[in-house]
Amino acid sequence: AQTVTQSQPEMSVQEAETVTLSCTYDTSESDYYLFWYKQPPSRQMILVIRQEAYKQQNATENRFSVNFQKAAKSFSLKISDSQLGDAAMYFCAYRTNFGNEKLTFGTGTRLTIIP
Amino acid sequence: DAGITQSPRHKVTETGTPVTLRCHQTENHRYMYWYRQDPGHGLRLIHYSYGVKDTDKGEVSDGYSVSRSKTEDFLLTLESATSSQTSVYFCAIRIGLAVTDTQYFGPGTRLTVL
Numbered sequence: 001a002q003t004v005t006q007s008q009p010e011m012s013v014q015e016a017e018t019v020t021l022s023c024t025y026d027t028s029e030s031d032y033y034l035f036w037y038k039q040p041p042s043r044q045m046i047l048v049i050r051q052e053a054y055k056q057q058n059a060t061e062n063r064f065s066v067n068f069q070k071a072a073k074s075f076s077l078k079i080s081d082s083q084l085g086d087a088a089m090y091f092c093a094y095r096t097n098f099g100n101e102k103l104t105f106g107t108g109t110r111l112t113i114i115p
Numbered sequence: 116d117a118g119i120t121q122s123p124r125h126k127v128t129e130t131g132t133p134v135t136l137r138c139h140q141t142e143n144h145r146y147m148y149w150y151r152q153d154p155g156h157g158l159r160l161i162h163y164s165y166g167v168k169d170t171d172k173g174e175v176s177d178g179y180s181v182s183r184s185k186t187e188d189f190l191l192t193l194e195s196a197t198s199s200q201t202s203v204y205f206c207a208i209r210i211g212l213a214v215t216d217t218q219y220f221g222p223g224t225r226l227t228v229l
Binding site for chain 1: 146148150155156157159160163173203207216217218219220222223225
């Protein structure tokens with residue numbers, strides 16, 4: 001079974017600085033997808049970014065980018081120019097390309113933005 | 116906005132009572148999912164559906180049943196609620212083509228079982 005590990009329960013960053021959230025995963029598959037979701041205090045789960053394992057190029061979405069290291073099974077999220085609205089729980093998730101294609105989530109990292 | 120609503124948004128109930136949570140989508144997406152969120156566990160899949168009357172179990176399905184009689188509605192039932200089922204429940208739908216599809220989540224239901 002696939003597992004996703006987020007080893008940083010909490011992180012903090014100064015406003016306007018850059019922060020990187022870590023995620024590692026374990027799988028024997030070669031074809032899969034990885035995601036970062038953001039959960040602000042409103043509790044809504046919001047998709048931040050996705051990465052296809054077959055793509056070597058790292059995904060980017062405005063201030064959010066990933067560092068995808070397939071051999072190391074690592075998928076970190078970098079947030080540039082941190083803003084107060086970035087404060088949230090961040091979840092890393094894995095999705096197989098076979099079967100029911102459910103998401104397997106990590107336990108989350110709580111990000112605090114310091115003004 | 117993926118057009119997903121959940122009802123109720125909050126519920127307090129007592130041990131042993133039946134509870135049904137509803138997930139409604141405004142479009143005809145085939146796949147729907149129920150997850151629960153607990154501290155220290157992230158989100159875990161309870162059940163999912165891949166069409167009307169087509170459902171299957173996830174990793175934490177014990178004590179839950181689901182039904183999908185219409186494309187737009189996916190119901191989660193706790194036949195006899197227990198305190199261990201106190202949690203936040205999220206419904207999700209899968210949108211997009213096979214290569215680009217992504218799950219989008221509803222606003223969640225906070226359930227407290229006393």
